[in-house]
Amino acid sequence: MLFSSLTFLFVFLPVVLFFYWIVRPQLRNAVLLLSSIFFYAWGEPRYVLVMLATILINYFGALAVDKYRTKKIYAVSVTIVCDLLFLFYFKYFDFFISNINEAFHSNFGLLNILMPIGISFYTFQSISYVVDVYRDEVPVQKNLYKLALYISLFPQLVAGPIVKYHDVAEQIENRQVDYEAIVSGIKRFIVGLSKKVLIANTMGAIADNIFSKSVDELSVAVSWLGTVTYSLQIFFDFSGYSDMAIGLGLMFGFKFKENFNYPYISKSITEFWRRWHISLSTWFKEYVYIPLGGNRISQKRTYINIAIVFLLTGFWHGANWTFMLWGVWHGLFNIIEKATGIFKDSGVRWKEGVKHVYALLVVLFGWVLFRADNITYAWAYIRNMIGFYDSSSYLMFNSYVTIFDLFILVLAIVFSTPIASNFLNISSENFWKNKFQNVSLIILFVISVSFLVASTYNPFIYFRF
Numbered sequence: 001m002l003f004s005s006l007t008f009l010f011v012f013l014p015v016v017l018f019f020y021w022i023v024r025p026q027l028r029n030a031v032l033l034l035s036s037i038f039f040y041a042w043g044e045p046r047y048v049l050v051m052l053a054t055i056l057i058n059y060f061g062a063l064a065v066d067k068y069r070t071k072k073i074y075a076v077s078v079t080i081v082c083d084l085l086f087l088f089y090f091k092y093f094d095f096f097i098s099n100i101n102e103a104f105h106s107n108f109g110l111l112n113i114l115m116p117i118g119i120s121f122y123t124f125q126s127i128s129y130v131v132d133v134y135r136d137e138v139p140v141q142k143n144l145y146k147l148a149l150y151i152s153l154f155p156q157l158v159a160g161p162i163v164k165y166h167d168v169a170e171q172i173e174n175r176q177v178d179y180e181a182i183v184s185g186i187k188r189f190i191v192g193l194s195k196k197v198l199i200a201n202t203m204g205a206i207a208d209n210i211f212s213k214s215v216d217e218l219s220v221a222v223s224w225l226g227t228v229t230y231s232l233q234i235f236f237d238f239s240g241y242s243d244m245a246i247g248l249g250l251m252f253g254f255k256f257k258e259n260f261n262y263p264y265i266s267k268s269i270t271e272f273w274r275r276w277h278i279s280l281s282t283w284f285k286e287y288v289y290i291p292l293g294g295n296r297i298s299q300k301r302t303y304i305n306i307a308i309v310f311l312l313t314g315f316w317h318g319a320n321w322t323f324m325l326w327g328v329w330h331g332l333f334n335i336i337e338k339a340t341g342i343f344k345d346s347g348v349r350w351k352e353g354v355k356h357v358y359a360l361l362v363v364l365f366g367w368v369l370f371r372a373d374n375i376t377y378a379w380a381y382i383r384n385m386i387g388f389y390d391s392s393s394y395l396m397f398n399s400y401v402t403i404f405d406l407f408i409l410v411l412a413i414v415f416s417t418p419i420a421s422n423f424l425n426i427s428s429e430n431f432w433k434n435k436f437q438n439v440s441l442i443i444l445f446v447i448s449v450s451f452l453v454a455s456t457y458n459p460f461i462y463f464r465f
Helices: 006-022 025-043 045-067 069-104 119-134 144-152 165-173 179-211 220-251 269-275 278-289 299-317 321-340 349-371 375-386 403-415 418-424 431-454
Strands: none
Touching (some): 045 144, 119 144, 119 278, 144 165, 179 220, 179 403, 179 431, 220 349, 269 278, 269 321, 269 349, 278 299, 299 321, 321 375
């Protein structure tokens, strides 16, 4: 079930909110847990058992960590291995078999495994819980249903943000919801819905059309259009989903951390990863980079740790060499920036402008790797962007965009910067500003719903991760 579906907006969410508020406070967790399992089963009925198995493994694994203190390293290791084996089987098994067949000319059969939606997200949340217990950062959760709620909570279940256990442990036990939080959550949800439906879907239709073409059909300008529209699609798609998840959390009393902070204004790739998919980058920092030694051992070891983290980041996104190369691409520039130190704030405007152009170009070329089906196509597409192809079969620029598309493109560029942050500041205390925001958000909601009714194009990119 998509947040941006009519079924969710006008049936599921109102029903869940109604029952959440009529039951005693002691039963609200139960309402959320049952609703979350139903939400997941709606789209993945066969794989509910996989998620429930993950919950049980981490529940008993954490109990073992807490009970056998002198041997807790074994308990946490076995639990994490079990989590990763689930992830490997469903997400990477066929990928590895395919590569073995290609490398050794073997003929092992593929299982054609369908990946459970959201398994990458709830697996990382499960690992977060058992590691937090191992580190004595949180007490072990002896109530199975509360742990199940943490792992399966529907606002962030299938596409994040990745919520670390120590960030919400107290909220699961006790949380307060007031009128202001509910209103703020509704506003935040509408902002996310508008990002997704009006901007991401429009940009996505253009990008999909362009990337479906053979490279020799694309001019340099159209190739850049495909890259720019995809970069805007993935940002507004994922940040829109995160906004909706954060808004839903507020409606039920949860405060999730921000997941995006205008990443396209970054002046380095290091800064980009402090602003992009913050929940994933901080997860890798806390549970991989720092345990590997971080930057505390030696300069060489620091670079190795960065390389490992970004290789895993790419691998986390999908079973395709393009994702791993995308991770290596970002890791390489992170290491270069770390080694040279030339990307520190200079205070000189033109130098900061050059750094911004550099970061944006690295990110854009990286998105081609991320979007392409294979490395061969990605390389040909990048060469086309630079101008290495010369073909007479180009379709004109206006074959891919309408005036409306260009209008949305301009809006997307504007709203990907802090220029419009005052409008999105839904907690403003100014009376007339709030009135303007409220009317604007109502209009946006009505327009978004009308787009949903009229269109069948409504994917979520991060569902497949």
